[in-house]
Amino acid sequence: MLTRKQANEAQQRALAYLDRAEVVLSKAEKKNISVADFGLSDLEHQGAQILTFFNTERISAKVIVLFPWQILPEHWHPALREDVGKEEIFRVRWGELYLYVPGEPVPHPRAKVPEEEKNNFTVWHEIIMGPGNQYIVPPRTVHWFQAGPEGVVIDDYSSTARDLQDGFTNPRVIRETRVVDG
Amino acid sequence: MLTRKQANEAQQRALAYLDRAEVVLSKAEKKNISVADFGLSDLEHQGAQILTFFNTERISAKVIVLFPWQILPEHWHPALREDVGKEEIFRVRWGELYLYVPGEPVPHPRAKVPEEEKNNFTVWHEIIMGPGNQYIVPPRTVHWFQAGPEGVVIDDYSSTARDLQDGFTNPRVIRETRVVDG
Numbered sequence: 001m002l003t004r005k006q007a008n009e010a011q012q013r014a015l016a017y018l019d020r021a022e023v024v025l026s027k028a029e030k031k032n033i034s035v036a037d038f039g040l041s042d043l044e045h046q047g048a049q050i051l052t053f054f055n056t057e058r059i060s061a062k063v064i065v066l067f068p069w070q071i072l073p074e075h076w077h078p079a080l081r082e083d084v085g086k087e088e089i090f091r092v093r094w095g096e097l098y099l100y101v102p103g104e105p106v107p108h109p110r111a112k113v114p115e116e117e118k119n120n121f122t123v124w125h126e127i128i129m130g131p132g133n134q135y136i137v138p139p140r141t142v143h144w145f146q147a148g149p150e151g152v153v154i155d156d157y158s159s160t161a162r163d164l165q166d167g168f169t170n171p172r173v174i175r176e177t178r179v180v181d182g
Numbered sequence: 183m184l185t186r187k188q189a190n191e192a193q194q195r196a197l198a199y200l201d202r203a204e205v206v207l208s209k210a211e212k213k214n215i216s217v218a219d220f221g222l223s224d225l226e227h228q229g230a231q232i233l234t235f236f237n238t239e240r241i242s243a244k245v246i247v248l249f250p251w252q253i254l255p256e257h258w259h260p261a262l263r264e265d266v267g268k269e270e271i272f273r274v275r276w277g278e279l280y281l282y283v284p285g286e287p288v289p290h291p292r293a294k295v296p297e298e299e300k301n302n303f304t305v306w307h308e309i310i311m312g313p314g315n316q317y318i319v320p321p322r323t324v325h326w327f328q329a330g331p332e333g334v335v336i337d338d339y340s341s342t343a344r345d346l347q348d349g350f351t352n353p354r355v356i357r358e359t360r361v362v363d364g
Binding site: 058093158159 | 207208240243274315316340
């Protein structure tokens, strides 16, 4: 749950990052940044600011802004009817990203996860990404990521996004963000 | 057909446009810009400079640079086996683009097509696009486009690209560019 004030502030802050990363937006898009707290009501530590360019029945493109050390919680894109699961390519435009996928865990990860949340993060194979780096996450692959100290702006290319169907490791996650007056 | 010198010059010129448009590239990508003359040996009027970020079995992303008034010739993306044809979304990052698709022709198009080439352009419904504008071209839809006076840098999102299978209105087009010494 977010207050309207929190959501508005996050939108404005995200706009400043998009501007810094030289992402060119239409006027309508600038008003259309969605702020996701994943139902955890702790946007500073876990959340994301997302601008969807388009989402057709085949392909989708978004830009994701994470503030410094903000985490997008561990999740996967399940198979749904004729869809084998969303394929997703991350490409960093600005800042630093720590991406975690299945594989050999790193002994000393860059990520900083709050102690009480560690159980909700199960994959620790680390990919450190800077501007111009990209990484393909196959369908149904568990993954999560965190911004580095300056925050990060990511181009997110994928097959059709059906965000509300995503699976999350943390049972407390609710993908739809509730915004309340205040 | 292009000489090696022409291809190199076009790559360098395209890099300057990508830089101006703030497209963030890896070192490897900077060496990997493909120059297409569509077999017409007239790059100044008809051609494109293309950088492919990735092309998986489901999705693809490229950046296309067109120099001032350069035309990407009229073509379509046919159905191939299980693929109903490539779906493509253009999004302008920098400069101006004149995109032509089927529909009501404009009486006074912005595009400038050499007189002797006019027969090879059959659709004249015009979409004028600037930075932050995007347009979805459905599968199998005939389309072509031309840069405005400053040139243009376009994000090109699509389902899987199979460029060599594209259909072209101009029977002289050869999609694979031949580069010769010189």
